[in-house]
Amino acid sequence: MRSEPHRRYDPLRDTWVLVSPGRTDRPWIGAEEAPASSPIPRFDPDCYLCPGNARVNGQLNPDYTGTFVFDNDFSALRPASQASSFEQGLLHAQGVSGACRVICFSPRHDHSLGQLSPPELRDVIDLWAEQTAELGRQYEWVQVFENRGAQMGASNAHPHGQVWAVAGLPEEAVREDATQQTHFVERQRRLLSDYAGQEAGGPRLVVDDPEWLVVVPFWAVWPFETLLLPKRAGARLSDLDEDGRAGLVRVLQDLLGRYDSLFGVPFPYSMGWHQAPFDGSSTDAWLLHAHVYPPLLRSASVRKFMVGYELLAEPQRDLTPEEAAERLRAAR
């Protein structure tokens, strides 16, 4: 199977990916194509996220010294949407309400999440947990995420992420909820805890921390995709105890450092947390986890595109998850 084309099943999303090993026997080009980048200033007078600066709507940011959260000025969701539901034959729409917030990780314009000091990173984790608990009192799904880098659509180099909370479950949540609930009903164990057990000590392991496991999942679609799994049970960020949070600080620093050294550039990605819905159902089946989806394939400028066969048939990858994990383990 290591050298022949095959398909792999993703039990969390209930989907398949085509793996075509060997096509990467083409020479591996390392970090040669790093685009020339001008140094980033500590403070950028034109940045709408830096402390004291004006945002697009003219509102001034406070002179914050740690993290800073504000309601997104261009929210994709509104707290009380007036849209009514509609169904006419095959045409089906529904109203949806929600909230969108922006989270500045640091007042320093030139830092990234992975470059924060351990106490600063810990503050971000605590904030993610607080936002989850607070928004979960009002909405069924809380999506914490970060888009990093222009290639992932980040609008600004200032280290920041977002949280969107929504009434009702979005597509990915419905998928992952269904697979985890089914697994739990059938085996009285968590799907992702079982998966973490199977990956321990294996070829897809990237970081093995006393509290967390980072793997390139067996079914990864993106070349250097990773999955962060807590070793102890916990359905949400707000469930993480002292040790779990301290471990997450270590693991994020380790993983994000590896990503940045892989091609010698600030590694672009979308990363985010999946946590149990706040829909009143049992959280027993759920294991909190983060997905990291980076677009780069061979170098700082050669990225993977989801086109052609991927769009029309199913996702495909050349680099095997095992090879990707090996490269991430070696990157330091």
Ligand code: H2U
């Ligand atoms: P991204 O870089 O991931 O796009 O996140 C930045 C968010 O910041 C984006 O959703 C918001 C944008 O709507 N924003 C404001 O809320 N106020 C501003 O003044 C500029 C950008």
Ligand code: ZN
């Ligand atoms: Zn800034």
